Amino acid sequence: MENRENVRGIAARTAMWSARHRVLAILGWIAFVAATVVLSSQVATVEANYALAGHGDSGKADKIVEEAGFPAQPAGEMVLIQNRDGSDRVTAAEEVTLALSSVPEVGEVQKPIESPDGRSTLITFDIAGDAESAGERVGPALDAVAGVQAAHPDLYIAEAGDASGDKLIGDELESGLTRLSMLSIPVTLGILLIAFGAVVAALLPVALAIMSVVAAIGLMAFASRFAPVVDETTHVMLLIGLAVGVDYCLFYIRRERDERRKGADPHRALVIAAQTSGRSIWVSGLTVIVAMAGMFFTQDVTFVSFATGTILVVATAVLGSLTVLPALLSALGDRVDAIKIPGLYRRNSQGRFWNRLLDIVLAKPLISAVVAVAALAAIASPALDMKTKGQRIQDVAHDSPVVVAFLAIGEAFPSKTTPARIVVAADSVKTPEFEAALDEFRSAAQNSGGKLVEPIDVDINPAGDVAVVAVGLTGKEEDPASIAAMQLLRTDVVPDTFGQLPGATALVTGNTASSVDYNERLEESLPWVFTFVLGLAFILLLVSFRSVVVAITGVLLNLLSVAACYGMLVFVFQDGHFEKQLDFVAAGAITNWMPLFLFVILFGLSMDYHVFVVSRIREGADRGLPIREAVREGIGQTAGVITSAAVVMVAVFALFATLPLVATKELGVGLAAAVLLDATIIRAVLLPAVMTLLGRANWWLPRSLRWLPEVAHEPPAEPAPQPARELTPVA
Incomplete structure (x- = not known):
């Protein structure tokens, strides 16, 4: 019992300390955010060096060139x-x-x-x-x-x-990001105004989410010493920080308001919110952080930067939700509902539509589960034909004159836009032996059947020990023809020419080679990432709910959400649906880093809803309710807040689909579609159906795991029933 109370009381003790010392908590949070901004301005952010970030032979070749002392090229x-x-x-x-x-x-x-x-x-x-x-x-x-x-x-x-x-990229991105910044916050605020029906309650989550993002970006300047930053990281941090920060505050505020309406005094309402929603935020945030940490296994500079940025923004969002938010709620009291909006403010936040749907699901759980799984399988089915590609110039404003010109140049002069580069390192490349190897290379290129395209250019560093030989490849970027030409270089031409030089190293790099090596590295890291994320997510759910069944169903439901997201991506961006509406040109594949990144992001974000909903169901079960009634109560009471949270996430993610880069469109559409499916088909239909079918088996824990700490999900006993009341602003 002592473990039960200790685990349950961490969030409550933090909240109560903040409530008792609310001035200190609020000022401390403001000082923390300001300090990160000020200190980061004094500490330069370390940008990633892409020349040293490659993988395989191309990465080794790029590193040799970077360190060879070639004059800076304009x-x-x-x-x-x-x-x-x-x-x-x-x-x-x-x-x-x-x-x-x-x-x-x-x-x-x-x-x-x-x-x-x-x-x-x-x-x-x-x-x-x-x-x-x-x-x-x-x-x-x-x-x-x-x-x-x-x-x-x-x-x-x-x-x-x-x-x-x-x-082109700078102008297009600046325009898109300006539009995004002008829309994301007003759209989020508008959704929260509808959800809460009160101005103050709607402003709190937005303000805290923005401050969390600002603080995390400031902390990233320090973290860049260990994880150099790529350009897209701040965009991803804004995307995740705004969505997660708003959701966490939304869960907390809604629970506190609900308890106040039930008659609880301010102190008790805050304690219950801290012990329930606060605990869910803690578990959810930890799960998101664990999922993001899976990206470290790729050892790729982009993924490491993304992982560090998202971990920082989620951690600051959790910190703000568990510390300064209780202090603000304590200071505001009933004034959290100040400036009510006529027609939108409601005492009861339970959604009628979701409750009617829940009645159907609980009445026919097996049929509901089969229909939900079939629908998700149909949506996910295109993913079976998923293909990936690297990012291309036409992925930015495909109809721009610069892009059109670049593609036309590639057609007429392949060696100028997609050359392969053979990096030869030796004691000296200014020798007759090197010249003979170069002549043999030229002859091999001429006899390659058009796979290798002249002219062949040679550049030698001042020390004379590194040469870069550039030759054109037939085909376009990463199509089968260019990949076949690159493989011809690696397996036959280079080993038979420069590879014969005594003591020399000859490696092939260039866009095509780098893309192939990058894809191979991603494929190698996928099992490690999936094992790490799935394994630790299972352990966190197991410890949190003391149930093997809840942990397994949580992992499986989240995998269904990810699979459906993949299916949507392939349907839209690989197969070319909605090209005009989204303003892109399908390339028959999706961006190569997108599947892994979406997996870790979605697996973490899905835990927001899963932990929140299952915690409310477990509250009812802990009070002795039959599983059907516990599911009805838990999902019925969370339907409104889950809907509001999902709408916020979908809206924020969908705005990223308006940016010019195809990768950001894929990110926005994939995340928006997955969250929408997760909050509807999975949480409102499949989860209650499966838990109803499983019954008491939901809480099964083998004897060998009974040593796990017993975490209470139900709030403490209510001192005395109070009549329900409507919140009113305090003068």
């Missing part, structure tokens, strides 16, 4: 002049060269080169200065090329390259 740009109706390209090429040469931001302009089919001319040049910021200086060059195009409407003249690509 951002390269290309201008394509294409003859589409027999017009002369020579004059246009001269005008492009002259126009670019007069632009101060442009470095050396190279001589035009012709395509093998004689229809295209390519002019390459550099943007002077640091390559990282070249996107900010490429505008005048783009304007100059556009001017020549206007003078020659009978030709196709367009520019693409590193700098213009960076500018």
Whole structure:
């Protein structure tokens, strides 16, 4: 019994301390958030170095090049002049060269080169200065090329390259993120106003969620010393932090308000909310953190950055919900319902629709379970044909002139957009032996049946011990043709040429090789990630509910949610449905890092609802209710708050589908669809049906595990029944 009280009382003691010292708790939270912002501004965030983040042979090759002392390369740009109706390209090429040469931001302009089919001319040049910021200086060059195009409407003249690509991505993302920031908070607040029917109660979750995200981003500056940050991490932190932070506060506030309406005094209502919803938040947050930690097994810089960021934002959201939120509720009292909205404020938050559906499910649990599983299986079935791909330039604003130009250049000059790079490291690459190997390589490329495309460029570092040999690959990016050409390099051409140099290391890298190596690394890490996440989630549920059956059903239901999400992703983004509505072009595959990332995110987020609902069901069971009545009470009492929480998550996630990157669209659609299915089919139909069918077996625990701490789910006994009352603001 002592263990039971100790486990149950942690959240309550924290809440009561915050309530008794509410000024200290509130000021302490504000000081904590402010400190993270101030200190992070003094500590530079360590950005991930993608050149050192690769896997396999391509990663080793990139590291050799990074450490070889090659001079910093400026951002390269290309201008394509294409003859589409027999017009002369020579004059246009001269005008492009002259126009670019007069632009101060442009470095050396190279001589035009012709395509093998004689229809295209390519002019390459550099943007002077640091390559990282070249996107900010490429505008005048783009304007100059556009001017020549206007003078020659009978030709196709367009520019693409590193700098213009960076500018495109920066402009598109900035526009999308500005729109997202303008919409996400008002949309979330609007949903909470409808859910609570009171302005103050709606503002609290939004304010705390925003502060949690701000604090977590500040802490990320320190964590970046151990986990360097990739660009997308802050977007993911906003996505998860806003959704999770609002949900945790929503659970807590709704329970406290419900207890007040039942007649409990402020102290008792806060204690019950802390012991029930507070405990659910603690367990849910810990499960989310455990799930996110699974990404560390990939040893990939992007996943490690995502894992660190999401763990920090969830941890700060839990901290705020368990400390400053009770203090605020204690300070506000009944004023938490201040500024009621006529027509929206309701005493009873139980959803009529969900209760009517629950009556049907409980009356026919077996049929309901079969129908729910069949529906989820149908939604998940497209996932059986899932294919993955790396991110491509056309995944950003596919109809942009820069993207169209880049693809056209790739068609006419494959070696310029998707080259393979052979990195040769030896005591010296300025030897007759290396030149002989290079000649053999050129001969092999010419005899490759078109799989390897000239020209072949060679770059040697100042020390003369590393050479980078670039050769074009047939095909496009990661299609079967380009992968076959890359494998030809690795298995035959390179070993038979540069691989014969005494003491030399010869490795193949480039976009295609890096993508293949990345996919192989992900496949190797998947069993470890799945085992870790599923195993620890099972243990957490087992300890929390002291039931093997609850732990197993929780894991299986969450796997169904993930499978349905995969099916939706394949249906939309791989098969190409809703292309116009979502403004993307299907590539016959989904982004390669998406399945693993969605698995850990969804498995963690699904625990929000599962722990919250099952805890309420367990409350009834602990009071002696039959399982059918405990399910009816638990799900009936949580229907309103689960619906509100799900609507918030779906709305926030859906907004991310409006961003220009296909990966963020996949993330938004996948998460929104999964949460919607999880809160409806799984929690409102399948969970009550399965628990009703299992009956007392839900709480089965073998004798060998009876040593587990006994965690109480029911609130303490009520001192005396009080008449139900409506909350009124306190003057």
